[in-house]
Amino acid sequence: MQQILIAVLIGLAFVAFAGSVIYSAVRLTDEVPDEDREYLDPLPRGLRLLWPLLRLVDYHVCQRLPASLTADAADKLRLSGLLYLMSPTQFVALCVVSLAGFALLGAVLLPAAGIEDGGFYIAAASLFGWIYPRMWLKDSLKRRQKMVVKALPAYLDFLTMGVEAGLNMAGAIGQAVAKGPDGPLKNEFAYVLRDLRSGLTRADALRRMDERVKVPQVTSFINAVIQAERMGASLGPTFRAQADQRRTERFQLAEKMAMEAPVKLIFPLVAFIFPVTFVVLMFPIAVKFMQSGAF
Numbered sequence: 001m002q003q004i005l006i007a008v009l010i011g012l013a014f015v016a017f018a019g020s021v022i023y024s025a026v027r028l029t030d031e032v033p034d035e036d037r038e039y040l041d042p043l044p045r046g047l048r049l050l051w052p053l054l055r056l057v058d059y060h061v062c063q064r065l066p067a068s069l070t071a072d073a074a075d076k077l078r079l080s081g082l083l084y085l086m087s088p089t090q091f092v093a094l095c096v097v098s099l100a101g102f103a104l105l106g107a108v109l110l111p112a113a114g115i116e117d118g119g120f121y122i123a124a125a126s127l128f129g130w131i132y133p134r135m136w137l138k139d140s141l142k143r144r145q146k147m148v149v150k151a152l153p154a155y156l157d158f159l160t161m162g163v164e165a166g167l168n169m170a171g172a173i174g175q176a177v178a179k180g181p182d183g184p185l186k187n188e189f190a191y192v193l194r195d196l197r198s199g200l201t202r203a204d205a206l207r208r209m210d211e212r213v214k215v216p217q218v219t220s221f222i223n224a225v226i227q228a229e230r231m232g233a234s235l236g237p238t239f240r241a242q243a244d245q246r247r248t249e250r251f252q253l254a255e256k257m258a259m260e261a262p263v264k265l266i267f268p269l270v271a272f273i274f275p276v277t278f279v280v281l282m283f284p285i286a287v288k289f290m291q292s293g294a295f
Helices: 002-031 045-060 067-080 088-112 119-164 169-179 184-197 202-213 216-231 235-264 266-292
Strands: none
Touching: 045 088, 067 088, 067 119, 067 202, 088 119, 119 169, 119 184, 119 216, 119 235, 169 184, 184 202, 202 216, 216 235, 235 266
């Protein structure tokens, strides 16, 4: 009878604990304000599933962090063009949720695999979970910079044609934005056009673009334009020279990558292709030796 009473008390305690956890989770979720994403970028499918949990962690934990801890994330989100996807505190919340998720996954899978003392592996999985969102952010930054470098010569050609046709700087940028290919560089020139229309000087608008992009080719172009404006030179030849230089640099980069390809293929050849080739060539010979009784 005493054992039954203890079991009932333990069951009631577990039910009360589970109920309190569920009640607390519901209360914490209800306290999170609604988010208006009408003017924000759409969420990817994976983030869309985790977004309620991210907003919960962001509102109750990450928004209370000092700004110095989120400054690096804010800078990288701005350079990656993802600042309209999530805020810096939401990115920190993504890192926290990823850390907890990988740690929980390791804690579940390691006992199933027969590994009892898996503290090191759980710590490694947690570290990977913390680093993985930063790797994704770094890849997004590199991809955006490559798109900017690829589209820059075309936009410089549009600016050259617009200036040589008699348009001013704002008019040439407007034509480039209207006729140019889609991508991050088009958005950046649209921001420059907005700054010019709001009253900023060309130098200030271009410097703000340089701060948003942080690409050496764009920095060189902006410095050349500002220098030509100070010296009173015509912008048409400046744009044309910059377009030729950027196109030459792009071809040189392509040649460099093509020359690096054989070196990068050495490891896959030695590790994967050569052993399989030797197995295919030597298997019939080995079979014949075995049939002839040589082995």
